[in-house]
Amino acid sequence: MLDNQRPVILLVDDSTQNLQLLGNLLEMDFNTAAVTSSAEALLFLEKKRPDLILLDIMMPEMDGYELCEILKKNVETREIPVIFLTAKTDSESIVKGFQSGAADYVPKPFNPVELLVRVQTQLKLKKSKEEIQAANRDLLLSKNKLDTVFKSIPEGIIAVDRELRVIQQNGTLAQICPFIRNLKPNQPLIESSQSCLGECYKILSHSMKSQKPVKEYHIKCDWKEEQQKNLVLNSALLFGTENRVEGALLVIRDVTHIKRLEDKLQERYSFKNMVGKNKKIQAIHLLVEQLADVDTTVLITGESGTGKELVVEALHHSSFRFRGPLVRINCSVFPENILESELFGHVKGSFTGAIKDRIGRIQSADGGTLFLDEIGDLSPLIQLKLLRFLERKEYERVGDNRTLTADVKIIAATHTNLEQQVSQGSFRQDFYYRLKVMTIDLPPLRERLDDIPLLIEHFCRLYSKSFKKNIVGVSDEVLTLFRSYAWPGNIREMKHVLERAFILCSEKIITAEYLPPELTCSEVLAGSKNPTDKNDVSMDDIHKALEKTEGNKANAARLLGIHRSTLYRKLNEL
Numbered sequence: 001m002l003d004n005q006r007p008v009i010l011l012v013d014d015s016t017q018n019l020q021l022l023g024n025l026l027e028m029d030f031n032t033a034a035v036t037s038s039a040e041a042l043l044f045l046e047k048k049r050p051d052l053i054l055l056d057i058m059m060p061e062m063d064g065y066e067l068c069e070i071l072k073k074n075v076e077t078r079e080i081p082v083i084f085l086t087a088k089t090d091s092e093s094i095v096k097g098f099q100s101g102a103a104d105y106v107p108k109p110f111n112p113v114e115l116l117v118r119v120q121t122q123l124k125l126k127k128s129k130e131e132i133q134a135a136n137r138d139l140l141l142s143k144n145k146l147d148t149v150f151k152s153i154p155e156g157i158i159a160v161d162r163e164l165r166v167i168q169q170n171g172t173l174a175q176i177c178p179f180i181r182n183l184k185p186n187q188p189l190i191e192s193s194q195s196c197l198g199e200c201y202k203i204l205s206h207s208m209k210s211q212k213p214v215k216e217y218h219i220k221c222d223w224k225e226e227q228q229k230n231l232v233l234n235s236a237l238l239f240g241t242e243n244r245v246e247g248a249l250l251v252i253r254d255v256t257h258i259k260r261l262e263d264k265l266q267e268r269y270s271f272k273n274m275v276g277k278n279k280k281i282q283a284i285h286l287l288v289e290q291l292a293d294v295d296t297t298v299l300i301t302g303e304s305g306t307g308k309e310l311v312v313e314a315l316h317h318s319s320f321r322f323r324g325p326l327v328r329i330n331c332s333v334f335p336e337n338i339l340e341s342e343l344f345g346h347v348k349g350s351f352t353g354a355i356k357d358r359i360g361r362i363q364s365a366d367g368g369t370l371f372l373d374e375i376g377d378l379s380p381l382i383q384l385k386l387l388r389f390l391e392r393k394e395y396e397r398v399g400d401n402r403t404l405t406a407d408v409k410i411i412a413a414t415h416t417n418l419e420q421q422v423s424q425g426s427f428r429q430d431f432y433y434r435l436k437v438m439t440i441d442l443p444p445l446r447e448r449l450d451d452i453p454l455l456i457e458h459f460c461r462l463y464s465k466s467f468k469k470n471i472v473g474v475s476d477e478v479l480t481l482f483r484s485y486a487w488p489g490n491i492r493e494m495k496h497v498l499e500r501a502f503i504l505c506s507e508k509i510i511t512a513e514y515l516p517p518e519l520t521c522s523e524v525l526a527g528s529k530n531p532t533d534k535n536d537v538s539m540d541d542i543h544k545a546l547e548k549t550e551g552n553k554a555n556a557a558r559l560l561g562i563h564r565s566t567l568y569r570k571l572n573e574l
Contacts, residue, residue, distance in 0.1 A: 006031050007051040007123055012041045012067070013085065014059045021293075022054060024320065025112050026119070038062035042070070045077055052122055057086040057097070065100045072101030079129070081122040085110060109289055112322050121258055125216075125232075128155065132251050136236050156252035159238065160204055164189045167247060176231070176254050177221075200233065200250055207235040207248045230259040274310050275458045278448040279550060284311070284440055291438055292318040297390060299375075299435045300413040302442030305492030308373070308413040311440055316369040321409055324368025327361050331382075332374040339382060341398050350399020362395060366406040375435065376416040376427065383431040386410075390434050410435075445487040445494065450549050452482050452494075459495055460510075463502040471502060474510040481512060481519050542570060 011022050011034040019034040026032050033050065035041050038059060053071075057064035064084055071077040084097045084105040097105050103122050106115050132155065156173030160166055166183045177200070183189065189201050199219045207214055217233040232253040240246035274285060288311060291298060298315060300308045309328075316326045334342055337351070345360030361370060372378075378386070389395045390410060394403050412435050421427035445452075456474055464471055474482070487493055501514040512520055545556040553567055 008033065008048070009119070010035070010041065010044060010050040010053045012036075012038065012053060012059075012064070013056040015056070018056070018085075021320075025115065028323070029116075030119075038064070038067040041067060045071070049076070050080060051126065052119060053080055053082045054119075055082050055084055055102075057084055057088060057093075065096060068097075068100040068102055079126070081126050083118060083122060109292075111318055112320070113317055124258070128253060129234075132234065136249065156254070157249065158189075158200070158252075159247060159249050160189055161247040162208065162245065164201070164204055164208065164248075173252060176229070176252055200252070203233050203235050204248050204250050207237060208245070211237065211245060213237060228256075229254060230256045274307065274314060275454050276448060276451040277454060278443070278451045280443045281448060281451065284442065287438075287440060288314050289318070291315060293320055294438075295409055297409075297435055297437045298411045299418075299437075299439045300411065300442065301418075301439060302413075302415065303444045303490055304415045305490035306442040306444060307491055308442060309371075311442065312369075312371045312411050312413070315411060316371075316409075319369075319409070321368050325365055326369050326371065327365035328371045328373065329361050330373045332377040336379040336382060339378075340385070343382070344385065344395050344397050346398035347400045350397075354399065357397075360395075360397065362389065362406050362408055363404070365408045367408075369409045369411060372410065372412040374414060375412040376414040376418055376421060378427075380428060383428045387428065387431045387434055445490045449483055450552050453479065455491065455494060456482070456498070459498045460502075463499060467502050469502060469505075470508060471505060471510060472508050474501075475512070477512050478510055478515065481515065485519050539570070542567065 006029070008031045009026055011019050011026075011032055013019050013022070013034075014036050016036065019036070023032050023034060033044065033048070035044055039062065041053075041055075055064045055068060064086075068082050068084075071080065071082065078101070081103040082101065084102045085108055086093065086097070086105055087108040089107045094105060103125070104118050106118055154172060156170065156176040158166065158169040158173055165186050165188050167185065169183070189204065190198070199217075199221075203214050203217055214233065214235040219231050219233060221229045221231060232255055234251045234253070236249045236251070237245050238247040238249055274281065274288075276282070292315060300311050302308055312328075313326070316322060329339075329342060331339060341351075341354075341358065341360065343360050343362055345358050345363055346354050348354055348356050372386075385395065389406075389408075393405050393407065395406070396403055418427055418432050418435075422429050422432050456479070460471060460473055463469070482494070489496075497516060497519065498510070500516065501510045504514045505511075542556070546553070549556045553571075556567060
């Protein structure tokens with residue numbers, strides 16, 4: 001039964017599989033209707049008006065661009081926000097989408113959390129637009145109602161005359177802008193632009209000259225005294241008698257909190273934290289996308305510090321289980337008897353100290369994902385019980401003879417060689433083969449040297465925010481040292497090294513003096529040779545460097561400690 005109070009979203013896609021996936025994702029919060037062609041969409045819109053349209057671009061007969069243009073030309077449908085779902089993410093396709101009237105686009109394969117955030121954002125923007133349009137109609141009816149309207153709208157509003165002199169502004173504007181709030185009636189608006197970039201003045205000036213409103217103009221305001229704000233500007237013309245333009249109205253909406261929420265969700269739930277352009281990492285990104293909606297066991301292997309938990313989060317939050325919990329447990333922390341209770345739960349009196357019933361991690365993860373870290377440290381008994389759960393989704397709590405069930409996806413991780421443990425008899429063979437249905441092997445940092453600049457950039461951006469420091473990167477010497485170091489602790493070690501440097505450094509560039517001793521010892525320095533003394537580099541060294549950097553000559557030159565011109569010259573000699 002449909003809830004008439006919930007927003008209605010029209011899904012347009014020629015793939016019934018995509019429509020089913022979208023419907024399952026949205027049905028909890030929205031009413032949805034689905035059609036498989038642009039023609040069906042037009043027939044639907046003749047009878048009903050959805051609150052938002054999710055539109056596929058590549059469809060037969062009439063594609064998404066053409067349908068969107070038709071909707072935006074129609075008075076009845078032009079205010080309905082359209083979000084494109086597309087696998088075409090080149091700049092030309094994106095620009096074409098916005099030119100056709102789309103409000104936003106989400107690349108395929110889409111991230112469920114990102115899609116939900118963008119849908120909710122556009123619905124909020126639509127509601128704000130409707131409130132603003134209603135307010136503007138009231139303003140046109142009577143100038144005497146301006147004070148009441150200004151006070152009732154949560155956006156900042158300022159009205160100016162034909163000479164761009166202030167007529168009136170509301171109290172919300174004073175909270176948004178520290179410069180405009182000081183202006184008095186009849187004072188030129190341009191005087192405030194001397195204190196900032198003057199975007200508000202530019203928008204109003206453009207509206208007056210072009211005699212056209214400006215819609216949804218996004219800007220960032222950087223102030224010395226206040227934090228950066230994300231604002232959306234909308235202008236409207238004020239008409240007097242005989243339909244003469246007497247001034248303009250600027251509505252300023254502060255969307256900083258929405259942008260921060262979107263960035264936070266994107267940073268946490270997307271692949272952005274899995275930084276890397278290395279072929280192995282890109283292959284892992286692709287595999288994670290393929291596994292996201294496949295409800296099978298996944299085994300993640302790799303050395304400590306390679307980012308196994310990031311893969312777990314990506315697998316969970318990009319799957320249909322993202323609404324469910326992600327429960328974690330480190331199997332190496334607990335002894336066998338306590339671990340059994342932690343996993344399966346127990347009933348009161350089942351052992352000394354069991355003073356009440358307790359649910360286990362498996363039950364806590366029902367409907368979501370259970371991450372078993374350091375799976376190689378499990379005892380044979382726990383392995384057997386988990387094997388039964390993997391096979392049947394059934395288990396018993398400690399001290400209980402009742403069989404319980406739970407719908408849980410299992411993701412396991414280890415830094416040990418399970419195959420070797422199987423051959424030694426310390427790990428059950430049947431459990432091992434049940435775990436490794438799909439395996440993701442994370443490479444150590446020493447095997448992805450070409451990702452070091454990207455990782456440095458990522459962590460510098462992260463720590464610049466947390467430490468509130470304007471550090472833009474590292475020196476060439478530090479970069480060379482990073483490439484020469486073995487990184488036994490992998491990415492986790494690099495992260496901590498840069499965190500230490502951020503704490504100590506007071507300059508814009510991190511230099512070698514802020515690095516720990518292990519990175520600046522003689523052995524590492526020997527591997528980061530001076531570029532001016534490198535005419536004796538052998539062809540064998542060059543071949544090895546190119547192999548390590550997968551053919552990237554610039555990275556190979558940095559690894560060898562020579563200039564690129566020297567590398568090119570030696571390659572030409574070869």
